[in-house]
Amino acid sequence: xxxxxxxVVVILMLFGxxxxxxxxxxxxxxxxGGLGLVLVVLVILLLLGRL
Numbered sequence: 224x225x226x227x228x229x230x231v232v233v234i235l236m237l238f239g240x241x242x243x244x245x246x247x248x249x250x251x252x253x254x255x256g257g258l259g260l261v262l263v264v265l266v267i268l269l270l271l272g273r274l
Contacts, residue, residue: 233262
């Protein structure tokens with residue numbers, strides 16, 4: 224259940240990090256950097272067997 228919720232959240236973050244809208248074009252790498260950090264944490268948790 225938790226893994227499914229995390230996958231949905233990561234997919235939504237990935238969609239939200241795309242600079243396709245006018246208000247988000249000047250954000251730079253911040254959204255994708257935060258998403259990368261979340262993905263690294265998830266991969267570490269998967270490798271350790273905690274997820």
